[in-house]
Amino acid sequence: MTDTAFNTVQASGSLRKRLMITLIGGTAILALILFFIVRGYAAQIAQNGQDSILEASVSSILDAAILRDGSVEIDFPYASLSMLDTLEDDRVFYAIYQDDELLSGYATLPRPQSVTDRAAFETLVFQETPVRLASASRVLIGASERTEISVVVGQTQDALSGTLNSISRNVAAFGAGFFALVSLLSFWATATTINPLQRLANAVKRRGPQDLRPFDKAVPVEMVPLVSSLNTLMGRLDQSLTQSEDFIAEAAHRVRTPLATVRSYAETTLVRVTKSENRAALRSMIRAIDESSRAAGQLLDHAMITFRADHLDRQKIELVALVQELVTRLEPIAQMKDVELQLTAPLPVEISGDPILIQNAVRNIIDNALKYSPSDAVIIITVDAQDRPKIQVCDQGPGFPPDEIATLTNRFARGNNAKDIVGSGLGLTIAKDVVAAHDGTLEIFNHDKGGACAVLSF
Amino acid sequence: MRSFIVLGLMLISFAAQANDWEDRQTFSGATPTKTLRILSSTDTSLFKSIIEGFLVENPDVSVEYLVTGTSDIDNIFRKSPNDFDLVISSAMDLQLKLVNDGFADKIDQINHPQWAQWRHSLFAFTIEPAAIVINKDAFAGYDIPQTRQDLIQALRARPDFFTNKLGTYDVRQSGLGFLFATQDARTSETYWRLMEVMGALDTRLYCCSGEMIDDLVSGKIAVAYNVLSSYANARKEIQDKIEVILPADFPTTMMRTILMSKTSENTVTGTEFIKHLLDIQSNSLAPAESLLPALVSAPSQQTISLEPALLTYLDALKRRNFITEWERAVIQ
Ligand SMILES: Nc1ncnc2c1ncn2[C@@H]1O[C@H](COP(=O)(O)OP(=O)(O)OP(=O)(O)O)[C@@H](O)[C@H]1O
Numbered sequence A: 001m002t003d004t005a006f007n008t009v010q011a012s013g014s015l016r017k018r019l020m021i022t023l024i025g026g027t028a029i030l031a032l033i034l035f036f037i038v039r040g041y042a043a044q045i046a047q048n049g050q051d052s053i054l055e056a057s058v059s060s061i062l063d064a065a066i067l068r069d070g071s072v073e074i075d076f077p078y079a080s081l082s083m084l085d086t087l088e089d090d091r092v093f094y095a096i097y098q099d100d101e102l103l104s105g106y107a108t109l110p111r112p113q114s115v116t117d118r119a120a121f122e123t124l125v126f127q128e129t130p131v132r133l134a135s136a137s138r139v140l141i142g143a144s145e146r147t148e149i150s151v152v153v154g155q156t157q158d159a160l161s162g163t164l165n166s167i168s169r170n171v172a173a174f175g176a177g178f179f180a181l182v183s184l185l186s187f188w189a190t191a192t193t194i195n196p197l198q199r200l201a202n203a204v205k206r207r208g209p210q211d212l213r214p215f216d217k218a219v220p221v222e223m224v225p226l227v228s229s230l231n232t233l234m235g236r237l238d239q240s241l242t243q244s245e246d247f248i249a250e251a252a253h254r255v256r257t258p259l260a261t262v263r264s265y266a267e268t269t270l271v272r273v274t275k276s277e278n279r280a281a282l283r284s285m286i287r288a289i290d291e292s293s294r295a296a297g298q299l300l301d302h303a304m305i306t307f308r309a310d311h312l313d314r315q316k317i318e319l320v321a322l323v324q325e326l327v328t329r330l331e332p333i334a335q336m337k338d339v340e341l342q343l344t345a346p347l348p349v350e351i352s353g354d355p356i357l358i359q360n361a362v363r364n365i366i367d368n369a370l371k372y373s374p375s376d377a378v379i380i381i382t383v384d385a386q387d388r389p390k391i392q393v394c395d396q397g398p399g400f401p402p403d404e405i406a407t408l409t410n411r412f413a414r415g416n417n418a419k420d421i422v423g424s425g426l427g428l429t430i431a432k433d434v435v436a437a438h439d440g441t442l443e444i445f446n447h448d449k450g451g452a453c454a455v456l457s458f
Numbered sequence B: 001m002r003s004f005i006v007l008g009l010m011l012i013s014f015a016a017q018a019n020d021w022e023d024r025q026t027f028s029g030a031t032p033t034k035t036l037r038i039l040s041s042t043d044t045s046l047f048k049s050i051i052e053g054f055l056v057e058n059p060d061v062s063v064e065y066l067v068t069g070t071s072d073i074d075n076i077f078r079k080s081p082n083d084f085d086l087v088i089s090s091a092m093d094l095q096l097k098l099v100n101d102g103f104a105d106k107i108d109q110i111n112h113p114q115w116a117q118w119r120h121s122l123f124a125f126t127i128e129p130a131a132i133v134i135n136k137d138a139f140a141g142y143d144i145p146q147t148r149q150d151l152i153q154a155l156r157a158r159p160d161f162f163t164n165k166l167g168t169y170d171v172r173q174s175g176l177g178f179l180f181a182t183q184d185a186r187t188s189e190t191y192w193r194l195m196e197v198m199g200a201l202d203t204r205l206y207c208c209s210g211e212m213i214d215d216l217v218s219g220k221i222a223v224a225y226n227v228l229s230s231y232a233n234a235r236k237e238i239q240d241k242i243e244v245i246l247p248a249d250f251p252t253t254m255m256r257t258i259l260m261s262k263t264s265e266n267t268v269t270g271t272e273f274i275k276h277l278l279d280i281q282s283n284s285l286a287p288a289e290s291l292l293p294a295l296v297s298a299p300s301q302q303t304i305s306l307e308p309a310l311l312t313y314l315d316a317l318k319r320r321n322f323i324t325e326w327e328r329a330v331i332q
């Protein structure tokens, strides 16, 4: 019952997934930011490169401007445009103005307006293509006049965007590599983080049901509160288990002791009483006390068995020795009834199980055989390991009432042959529950030659 | 100021002769359904075999081959880019500017070495040095000049003989002449001294290599400077009369280029034609099918490279300056 409660623990998300998602998602965002920053930076550097060449071109044209006899001559060098040669063969445009009047070049070329006396730059669309423009001006002073020469030089951006594309590709590859690497790292990090938790879970799972010692292995700081609460919980559980075991023993004791006292009073009184109807009353009183005592004992055994079966404490046990010990203990009762207990066990048989439970089960079966078989009979007990380890008990009595055989293992079920025999109807139930807890079966049947047989197989 | 007038006159004359082609021929395949219009500065005779080879593979095409000068090509094509599918020119600077200005179509499926193409739009298919070509008779008994410096000395040694017997490009008219002149001037001061000497000897000015070679053969001139060696070498019958000298100091070398108009409606055929042309010309071992010089690998330092700096001398101010200086040296 407790098992199912634990199995239905609600899971909400996974720590591992959450960690992975946070790490990988964070990395993806970082990689993207990195990509855009580096790309933007590269774009700016590339643009600065183009700008400085354009500026150099503009100033080399301006430098060539001279006033000769009142007219402007600009014999600009071949290098002014030669320096604008690019790998992508970018188109080049220029215009030269004297006091806002076109001297030469492309008349429709737009002019970025210079705010300061330094060169002005602007990207504008000219002839349907984006063109980077640089412009600057210079004042020429002649003998009698002043005139302002301004020059605009423009260049398309094919090479620039080619460079940018290749930078973008490189940066993207770098970003992807970074992402892959960090993803691997986060797998690793997640695994190392989750491992202590996993180890703790395994340690809990591996423990036997009776093992309620506190965990003493070192755990990461973050898990200390969890483990210490777990330890406290287990401490409390251990305590309450001990308490309930104590309670069961205490209860059995408390019920049986007064009953025993009452019984002994009744017996003493019986000796003294002579009236026959009084004696009969006292006899049935003693009988009722025996029934109650027996019922209390069996009930407490049954409760104990139910409890231990839930927390089965398996250990290696040898069945032959176990049965032998029981036989030795029951020998006095058998002798009183002149019954012989005959144990046949050719080889030791080892199983893993709870010895207290198995002892209890076998004792109930042998007890039945003693109770329901006549005097001077033999009870044959066999322990062997053919197919499965099993203990068989057969007597020479009248056997199980055949019409009731199917229900005899039910709680409080007694056969019609048991009217005069003290009992509570829990013996076979206890035996059945014990073998069931060990994944075994209890079979009861009547022998061909008469007599009841019960087989516990594990 | 004078140069402005000359420039203006040039422009007017361009407009007038816009459709006066130097040559205009139509080559038809077996079953022509579409026409590829090629605007070119290369003489038909040098291109004929390439076109015919193309038509054998593409019988459904006919090719209209229109020849005019390099400056003309630039003017005509800028005015009506829809009228032509392909543009072939030896003026690399004008071609590059056409691409830079967005007139050319990008052809990504053509695989051409980086140094021989620009923006996958302009493809070089020859490597041709500019040469000094002389009439052998004029130098009988004299040392044959190997460098520009040698040439200057040779001219100075016999000024009377060479007066009126020199020829070079009129850079105001010829785009290729302008390209050669500006690249020469960029490389060495010797160019300007040579021009001053030639100017002092009343050099004749030409629009095209072909005419210069004709006059050399006829003996009208004795020396032609910056002639395309390919044109001189192509005419086998005159090899005993002339000698082609690649200046040992620095042979200025240009690459003939082709581009496809952005507005062309025959892009597939145009691409096929460019592929066909580049296949033949890149096969440096034996361009048997072609009279044009092959596109040999590893261009020398003197090969004008396809780069935006080619726009430099096309700048109005730079061009004006250069032509003023050139006229000061040559026309005097
Ligand atoms: N060896 C046997 N021979 C004949 N009948 C038997 C034998 N063993 C058990 N029975 C029948 O089965 C019934 C149930 O047996 P069980 O041991 O469960 O109860 P009980 O012997 O009556 O009481 P107790 O709890 O004191 O053992 C008995 O009442 C009896 O009728």
Ligand SMILES: [Mg+2]
Pocket: A364, A367, A368, A423, A425, A426, A427, A428
């Ligand atoms: Mg019994």
